[in-house]
Amino acid sequence: MPAAEDIHHKSDPSRSATNRSSSSVSYQIVADVATAVDGAAILLAGCLSHFFYFSLFAAGSWQLTLTASALGAFLTMIVFRRRGLYMPSRLVRWWDVIGKIGATWALIFLSIVTIGFLAKISGTYSRGWALAWFASALLFLFAARVIVYGAIRHPSIAPFLVRRVAIVGSNEQARQLVDHFTDSGEDIEIVGVYTNPFSTPDHHPTLPTQGNLEDLLADIQGKQIFDVILALHHHDDAHIWAVTEMLAELPVSVRLAPDVFDLKSNHLRTEKVGSVNTPVLLSPPFLGWNRIIKGLEDRLMAVAFLIFFAPLFLVVSIAIKLESKGPVFFIQRRHGFNHEIIDVIKFRTMTTLDDGDHIVQATRNDSRITRVGRILRRSSMDELPQLLNVLKGQMSIVGPRPHAIAHNEMYAAMIGSYSKRHIVKPGITGWAQINGYRGETRDPSMMEKRIEYDLHYIENWSLWFDIKIILLTPFRGLIHPNAH
Incomplete structure (x- = not known):
């Protein structure tokens, strides 16, 4: 063994x-969307019934209509979920639960009528509108289930489910x-x-x-x-x-x-x-809605930062070209999400372009670093092009910093928990960097502390945690004595 x-x-x-x-894509997201669609169907049925019924027969109160419709929508979403009507098997085989949908809606409708009777307000509602609402809502619920089924069986969506x-x-x-x-x-x-x-x-x-x-x-x-x-x-x-x-x-x-x-x-x-x-x-941290929230956060912030820093990109590019021969950008292979190899984009800060099995980590007074490069590295501005990696879906704004492949494999062999960093996308800034663990690592204990902060971030992720790190980055994450 x-x-x-x-x-x-x-x-x-x-x-x-x-x-x-x-x-x-998590079926939980599909269930949540189907729940919202059913709630909207009940509200829409109530409003349309009010519009057509009272335009033909008499004047009615929109306040009463919206109150009853909102209560019906709320109860429908709660009771349908409790009865398992949003389970994957019941979303893909909607014809098997038509009877259950109808019976459950009838029970909800009767419950609302009973509440109105006990509260002695049933007399203020039009019976004609109530019957029209019940019938139209039933049809809308059936239609909503067919629409959801059609969406999840569409060739552009079905493979992701x-x-x-x-x-x-x-x-x-x-x-x-x-x-x-x-x-x-x-x-x-x-x-x-x-x-x-x-x-x-x-x-x-x-x-x-x-x-x-x-x-x-x-x-x-x-x-x-x-x-x-x-x-x-x-x-x-x-x-x-x-x-x-x-x-x-x-x-x-x-x-x-x-x-x-x-x-x-x-x-x-x-x-x-x-x-x-x-x-x-x-369970990984970014499943279901968390994954969508994180993805939206990354894309929106990347676009905003690229627009904001566009003039700086131009100035830095000109400075790099004027000082030394070579490209403006340096592309280095690094491990990303799920250990995949990604091409990380940086401003070139050295006279050499090391990217292989043996990479010498930059140190203080490193002769390979150009004058412009030294300013860029000390201020972390050399990382700005990685906003393009974020737009490509390879990196996040916030996450564990990616390391060169040679360093990655070395530390993975030395530190048991090192590879757990790869269950999320690497980031431009991170919790470890905010707490001073960045740049040159002179001994394994420094990398162990960096990993400790990275794993704390992964295990405690939230949108507010990301915002906190982003807001702290200009003050605690950009300039640090270990950045060479």
């Missing part, structure tokens, strides 16, 4: 970031999971089943395997796997945590198969994979 430390993840330097061209899952363990439990996902009709693709490297093999004879854990670590990069389900025996607690620790440096959610409960899973958060409820052991 191999020890956990004997299995290491090795990234392929030849793989570029373009290999990961698509990414999964496929949930690519890997299973670790090739036992009977794994076979049952594979059979369930295969027969469920849900948008779940089993990328492969991988053998458990830590225990005596108990391979199910009818279950083909994709390889072992080393193969899984490589496939997470190449096959865009986003969920790993551990179908291991209930007495394998130590092995489950060992596998989880090895997967912690990759941007995947790690979950337990639903009947592995002896790991004290009662304290774990649970999420559904399709219709299967799974305790979550490990």
Whole structure:
């Protein structure tokens, strides 16, 4: 049985970031959008019923209409969600829940009527408008479900909703999971089943395997796997945590198969994979709405900063060309999200363009640094072109700083938690830099502290945390004695 430390993840330097061209969209986002669409359908039905009914028969109060419609919309979103009407299987098979949608809306409508009766305000509402609202809302709810279905089945959207899952363990439990996902009709693709490297093999004879854990670590990069389900025996607690620790440096959610409960899973958060409820052991920070918020933040700020710094770009470019021969920009390969290789853009600050397996880190009074380059490096202005990397989706405004490949591989071998930085995109500024850990690292302990701050950022990310770091960057992140 191999020890956990004997299995290491090795990234392929030849793989570029373009290999990961698509990414999964959480069905939670689809459910939230469908919820909002249903609420809007109830409101729209109430307003249109008011407009047409009262324009034909009598005058009515918009205040009463909006109050009842808003209450109906609120109750619909709450009750529909509680009854599981936004589960993936019910969004893709809407025809199976038409009856449940109609019955639930009828129950909500009767509840509103009852509330009005008990509050002795039912007499102020028009019965004709109420019936028109009920009928039109029912039609709108059916139409909304068809529209959502059409959207998620559209060729431009459907591929992004496929949930690519890997299973670790090739036992009977794994076979049952594979059979369930295969027969469920849900948008779940089993990328492969991988053998458990830590225990005596108990391979199910009818279950083909994709390889072992080393193969899984490589496939997470190449096959865009986003969920790993551990179908291991209930007495394998130590092995489950060992596998989880090895997967912690990759941007995947790690979950337990639903009947592995002896790991004290009662304290774990649970999420559904399709219709299967799974305790979550490990989850990347940018899933669902967090990912959308982070992406919007990066793109909007990158555009704003590029416009603001455009004159400075021009001045710096001219200064670089006047002082020394060579290009304005220096392109260096670095590890990005999920260990992918990206081309990081910087203003050229040296007379040499080092980018290979052996890179000498810049030091104080380094003769390779030009006069303009020294000013740029001390003020961190050499990093400004990385705003273009942000626009390309390769980097974030805030995140762990990317290191040259040679340095990356050296520190990954020295510091066990180093590679966990790659579960998010690298950033132009970061929490470590704000706290003084940037530039030359004279000993491993300095890099360990830098990693500690990077992981704190990843584990505690929020939009407000990013804003705080951005606001502090001009005062604590730009000029530092370690920047050479």
